Amino acid sequence: MNSNQWMSLLGLANRARKIISGEELSVKEIRNGKAKLILLSADASANTTKKITDKCNSYNVPCKMVPDRFQLGQAIGKDARVVVALLDEGFAKKLLTLLD
Secondary structure, eight states: OOOOHHHHHHHHHTTTTOOSSSSHHHHHHHHHOSSSEEEEEESSSSHHOOOOOOHHHHHTTTEEEEOHHHHHHTTTTOOOOOOEEOOOOHHHEEEEEEEH
């Protein structure tokens, strides 16, 4: 996984206003059917990880792990972020290929 590529694409999605960051807002977007992909940091708490993965499984939203919360936050130009939801199908598909 080339960290620069996925981080750049996530930054682009952020500038296009196609992402939501934060646990509760991401869960809300999953429930509404707007979330196309969830990025979860590998250093998230066990509780958060279970909550997000269970939601993703029940609503059939792909969920990918990224190395840590600091890289996730840095990619969108903010402080550490644990969960980011992508709201655009195109960005989600491309990120899935980069993270595989």
